[in-house]
Amino acid sequence: MDAQSAETPCPRALQALWDHLRVGQEEALLSPHLPASCAFLAHVFFCAPFLVLDALASVSQRVGSWRIDAKSRRPPSLRRWLDCFWRVLCRYLTAVLPATALLQSLRSPELPAHAPTCWQLFVEVCASFLLFDTLFFAWHFSMHRVPWLYHNVHQLHHQQQIPFALAAQDATSTELLSLLLLALSSAWVVGCHPLSEALFHLLNSWMAVEDHCGYNLPWALHRLLPCLGGAPFHQTHHSLYRGNYAPYFTHWDHLFGTYYA
Ligand SMILES: [Zn+2]
Ligand SMILES: [Zn+2]
Numbered sequence: 001m002d003a004q005s006a007e008t009p010c011p012r013a014l015q016a017l018w019d020h021l022r023v024g025q026e027e028a029l030l031s032p033h034l035p036a037s038c039a040f041l042a043h044v045f046f047c048a049p050f051l052v053l054d055a056l057a058s059v060s061q062r063v064g065s066w067r068i069d070a071k072s073r074r075p076p077s078l079r080r081w082l083d084c085f086w087r088v089l090c091r092y093l094t095a096v097l098p099a100t101a102l103l104q105s106l107r108s109p110e111l112p113a114h115a116p117t118c119w120q121l122f123v124e125v126c127a128s129f130l131l132f133d134t135l136f137f138a139w140h141f142s143m144h145r146v147p148w149l150y151h152n153v154h155q156l157h158h159q160q161q162i163p164f165a166l167a168a169q170d171a172t173s174t175e176l177l178s179l180l181l182l183a184l185s186s187a188w189v190v191g192c193h194p195l196s197e198a199l200f201h202l203l204n205s206w207m208a209v210e211d212h213c214g215y216n217l218p219w220a221l222h223r224l225l226p227c228l229g230g231a232p233f234h235q236t237h238h239s240l241y242r243g244n245y246a247p248y249f250t251h252w253d254h255l256f257g258t259y260y261a
Contacts, residue, residue, distance in 0.1 A: 002236050003146070010188065013044075014115040014118065014121070014195065015114065015115040017115065017184070017195075018114075018115035018195055020116075021129070021195075022111050029062035031104075032100070032101040032102070032103075032216055033100075033101050034104070035100050035180065036092060036095070036096045036097040036100040036101065038093045038198075038201065039096075039180055039201065039205060040089070040096075041164075041168050042201070042202055042206075043088070043168065043208075043209065045086070046165075046205055046206050047166045048211055050166075050209065050213045051081060051165070053075075053215065054075035054076060054081075055075075056166065057075040061258040065185060066216060066217055066218070067215055068214055068215065068216050069162050069235070069239075074214075076214075080164070082230065083162075083164060084166045088169045088170060088176075090174070091119065091125040091171075091176055095173030095177060096173060099107065100181075103181070103184075108165060112194075115193070115195060116195055116196055120196070121193070121195065124187075124196035124197075125192075125196055125203065127149060127197050127198045128186045128196070128200040128242035129186075129200065129203075130249070131186040131190060131212050132182060132183055132200075133246050133247060133248050133252070134252065135182045135205070136179070136245075136247045137245050137246040137247075137252040137253070138179065140246070143175075144242060145239075153174045153175050154172075154175060156171055156175070157170060157172075157175060158238065158241060159252045160238060161238055161239060162214060162238065162239070163179075163212040163214060163234070163238050164212065164214050165209045165213045168209050168211060168212040171207075183200075183201060183204055186200075187200055187201070196218075206257050207247070207248055208247065210230065210231070211229075211231055211233075211234040211247060212234065213247070215231060216230070216231055216232050217231075227249055227251065228248055228249060229244060229248065229250045236260050236261075240260060241256070242260075243259065243260040244260055
């Protein structure tokens with residue numbers, strides 16, 4: 001092994017991955033339909049394990065004990081999952097996909113020749129999360145404070161007092177679009193490499209699903225990182241219809257006095 005590969009194995013692995021994507025999938029990577037299609041598919045993919053968990057919760061006491069809502073441990077029915085799936089699909093096809101495709105074609109992204117370093121990837125993903133969390137907090141707080149915004153944009157998302165994984169995207173087309181735009185603009189402001197941006201969007205989808213899953217899982221990320229609120233934090237927001245406005249981190253709610261344990 002030469003000295004350079006011993007020192008920087010990670011960038012080389014990233015470079016190989018990036019070369020594979022850039023050369024083989026260039027057309028797909030530059031497609032204006034990519035952000036909305038990936039957002040929807042990633043959402044459904046990340047929800048699948050929770051559909052299994054919901055099925056197990058009906059028969060396993062142990063899985064049932066992980067549910068956050070102590071009064072009603074009954075998980076959502078398959079019918080609720082399917083209804084929610086069709087609503088979200090419909091809103092993506094009729095509003096989110098065409099609107100983001102138009103925006104992406106105006107943005108004309110480029111594919112750089114070099115992959116990011118591991119450190120660059122890490123910093124860009126963390127910075128995008130912190131910025132997205134801040135923008136989401138401000139937008140979510142406004143939607144609860146301005147009655148017109150609440151009734152016309154956000155109220156639909158609160159129809160699930162006890163949410164479940166798929167309900168993370170059960171919102172009006174305007175809200176879905178606004179959240180996707182906040183995520184896209186966070187990565188854009190940070191100046192993310194496309195690989196960092198893709199990782200940020202994937203992790204963002206996963207964390208939104210986990211926030212709504214209805215379970216306080218023993219291996220959940222917020223147990224490892226106390227700066228995150230996790231599913232109990234966001235479920236409190238759904239139960240109280242107020243407070244805990246940030247999606248992931250808790251610092252803004254602590255700072256503005258809107259934190260509920
Ligand atoms: Zn809300
Ligand atoms: Zn929610």
